[in-house]
Amino acid sequence: MSHDQSLQHQFLIIEGNIGAGKTTLSNMLAADFSYKLLLEEFADNPFLPHFYQNPDRYAFPVELFFMTERHKQLQQELGQRDLFQEGIVADYIFFKTLLFARNNLNTEEYRLFQRLFNILNASFPKPDLLVYLHRPVEQLMDNIHKRGRDFEQEIEPQYLQQIQQSYFEFFRSHEQLPILIIDIEGFDFLNNRGDYEKILDLINRPYRPGLHRASFF
Numbered sequence: 001m002s003h004d005q006s007l008q009h010q011f012l013i014i015e016g017n018i019g020a021g022k023t024t025l026s027n028m029l030a031a032d033f034s035y036k037l038l039l040e041e042f043a044d045n046p047f048l049p050h051f052y053q054n055p056d057r058y059a060f061p062v063e064l065f066f067m068t069e070r071h072k073q074l075q076q077e078l079g080q081r082d083l084f085q086e087g088i089v090a091d092y093i094f095f096k097t098l099l100f101a102r103n104n105l106n107t108e109e110y111r112l113f114q115r116l117f118n119i120l121n122a123s124f125p126k127p128d129l130l131v132y133l134h135r136p137v138e139q140l141m142d143n144i145h146k147r148g149r150d151f152e153q154e155i156e157p158q159y160l161q162q163i164q165q166s167y168f169e170f171f172r173s174h175e176q177l178p179i180l181i182i183d184i185e186g187f188d189f190l191n192n193r194g195d196y197e198k199i200l201d202l203i204n205r206p207y208r209p210g211l212h213r214a215s216f217f
Contacts, residue, residue, distance in 0.1 A: 007033050008204050009128035010087045015096065016133035017164050018155065019143035024190050025133065025199070026091040038077055038090035041069060051104075052154040059104040063113060067097045071120045078125055094124055095174075099166040103159075131203055132171070132181045137161055139185060171211050178207035183215040 012029070016022040023039060030037035045065050051058040074094055101113045135143075137160045144152050171179050182202055189196040202214050 005204070007035070007087060008206060011125065011127045012087065012089045012203070013093045013127040013130045014089065014091050014133065015093055015130060015167070017135070017137075017140055017160055017167070018152070019140040019147070019160075020133040020135050021143070021184070021189065022133055023091045026089050028189070028196065029089045029200075029203075033087065033089075035087040035089045036077070038073070038088055040092040041073065044069065049151040052151050055104060059106075060109050060113070063097070063101045063104060064116075066100070067113075067117060067120065070094055070097055074124055079123075090127075093127065093130060094121055095170060096167075099170055100163070103162050103166055126177060128178070129203070129207055130177055130179045132167060132179065134164075134181050134183050134185075136185055137164070175210050178209050179211050180207060181211070181213045183213070187216075 007029070012035070014022045014026045014029070026037060026039065029035060045062060047058050047062040047065055051062040070092065071094070077088070098114065098117050101117070102110055105113055137157050140160050141155075141157055144155060171181070180202065182199060184195075184199065187195045187199070189199055198216060
């Protein structure tokens with residue numbers, strides 16, 4: 001279903017914890033507004049299933065693979081970006097590479113990882129708006145179980161809590177980006193058009209750099 005209106009933001013990033021619905025929303029926005037869709041290709045990471053079973057052993061290769069794949073994809077898509085082309089919606093920001101690494105790596109590994117990250121991160125354009133879909137951890141666990149990816153069934157609530165904390169710390173230290181956190185507890189924007197329209201209305205407003213928070217409750 002296509003919209004008459006257009007989106008204010010040419011380069012939009014939809015973020016969220018595991019199971020928040022960021023890929024679903026990105027797909028819907030790209031379809032509705034004829035935006036180029038940029039999705040994270042996490043399923044290709046050969047270390048991911050091993051990581052959830054043995055995090056200490058597989059954390060470094062899993063994060064290194066994610067970082068190089070994300071970098072390659074973003075460089076291909078954003079490096080040749082024409083300002084007069086259609087907009088772009090992505091379901092991840094490159095910086096999430098560092099968030100997950102800080103959570104999963106030991107101190108020495110993280111120090112090395114951060115040096116590599118800083119080299120790779122230097123050239124990417126900033127998004128016009130970063131949207132973070134926030135759901136309570138119990139709801140994330142529910143969604144993860146419902147979608148039934150084998151390798152995700154080992155995820156613990158505590159791990160999701162840590163990831164959420166890392167995102168919020170990142171937001172507080174990146175005041176130069178316009179960041180919109182939307183509380184969508186109980187929302188089903190895939191099956192409920194009204195929920196989707198409410199989120200769309202919030203996304204399609206102008207935002208100054210800094211942190212903005214919206215809730216429907």
